Amino acid sequence: MSAALHFPASVRVIERGWLSANNVLLFDGDEATLIDSGYVSHAAQTLALVRAGLDGRSLARLINTHSHSDHIGGNAAVQRTFGCSITIPSGMADAVANWDEDALLLSTAAQQGERFVATGLLDAGEHFIAGELAWQAVAVPGHDMDALAYYNPERRILISGDALWRDGFGILFADVLGRGDGLGEARRALEAIGRLAVDAVIPGHGAPFSDFDAALERAFARLRAFEDDGARMARNAIRGCVTFALLDARRMALEDLPRYLAETPLYREANARFLGLGAEALADWLVRELERAGVAHREGVDLVAS
Numbered sequence: 001m002s003a004a005l006h007f008p009a010s011v012r013v014i015e016r017g018w019l020s021a022n023n024v025l026l027f028d029g030d031e032a033t034l035i036d037s038g039y040v041s042h043a044a045q046t047l048a049l050v051r052a053g054l055d056g057r058s059l060a061r062l063i064n065t066h067s068h069s070d071h072i073g074g075n076a077a078v079q080r081t082f083g084c085s086i087t088i089p090s091g092m093a094d095a096v097a098n099w100d101e102d103a104l105l106l107s108t109a110a111q112q113g114e115r116f117v118a119t120g121l122l123d124a125g126e127h128f129i130a131g132e133l134a135w136q137a138v139a140v141p142g143h144d145m146d147a148l149a150y151y152n153p154e155r156r157i158l159i160s161g162d163a164l165w166r167d168g169f170g171i172l173f174a175d176v177l178g179r180g181d182g183l184g185e186a187r188r189a190l191e192a193i194g195r196l197a198v199d200a201v202i203p204g205h206g207a208p209f210s211d212f213d214a215a216l217e218r219a220f221a222r223l224r225a226f227e228d229d230g231a232r233m234a235r236n237a238i239r240g241c242v243t244f245a246l247l248d249a250r251r252m253a254l255e256d257l258p259r260y261l262a263e264t265p266l267y268r269e270a271n272a273r274f275l276g277l278g279a280e281a282l283a284d285w286l287v288r289e290l291e292r293a294g295v296a297h298r299e300g301v302d303l304v305a306s
């Protein structure tokens with residue numbers, strides 16, 4: 001599907017993996033805007049990719065879709081290197097200004113970040129010009145309650161962040177942590193973007209895609225499955241976040257895993273609220289799941305990213 005996508009020359013998608021979110025460069029003459037900056041441990045790679053993409057242009061502005069570590073991790077390094085401004089969704093303002101590692105889900109999920117200073121805020125309904133296109137900020141709460149997607153009606157492009165992927169959406173942390181109604185918010189967000197005319201989606205992870213309606217259908221099906229079975233949602237969250245941690249660390253000692261799961265608030269809450277497993281049982285289930293999914297394997301005393 002993505003092979004059929006043609007973006008204007010002013011729009012350049014840098015597809016990353018799952019540890020670092022995709023980056024989008026939007027060109028206006030000799031200046032550029034960057035959407036999202038990847039994970040902190042990939043900052044050098046992000047800088048190199050952005051520098052190559054800029055091809056001599058200057059980076060005027062960085063705009064985030066939401067506040068998670070894989071989207072804001074390179075913000076500080078990008079700002080230091082290119083001297084750009086940083087605009088964030090307004091709902092993130094306090095968490096970023098106070099560098100609230102719990103609200104940013106850094107300490108909550110045992111993830112890393114680097115503090116940065118936001119120079120501007122963006123509200124849902126506001127517009128900005130980037131890549132010679134007018135983008136509308138659309139509220140897409142759920143995965144992150146303050147997340148924004150960016151929509152260009154003229155070319156019918158949606159930069160969706162983690163609110164909509166080709167197959168699913170980002171973890172509904174609020175529900176897993178017992179902090180809010182991410183399911184309800186995600187449903188309303190998907191309904192809202194479902195009313196937009198979209199020919200191309202640039203997701204936070206994975207290749208850009210054109211089959212918007214099918215992706216929405218899959219996302220709604222996943223929401224229904226999570227609404228019907230909270231344990232499934234919790235298992236999905238644990239699997240996803242440990243996979244993320246393994247992508248960064250590459251390996252973890254198997255004997256440390258039960259304690260890691262018990263001490264990291266996200267896993268502790270997900271287990272306590274939805275699964276009720278003992279520490280060893282949770283770790284055993286997780287290792288089997290990650291091996292079955294082909295994302296990790298046992299290597300001696302370690303669990304290693306495959």
Ligand SMILES: [Zn+2]
Pocket residue numbers: 021068070071162170204205
């Ligand atoms: Zn992400």
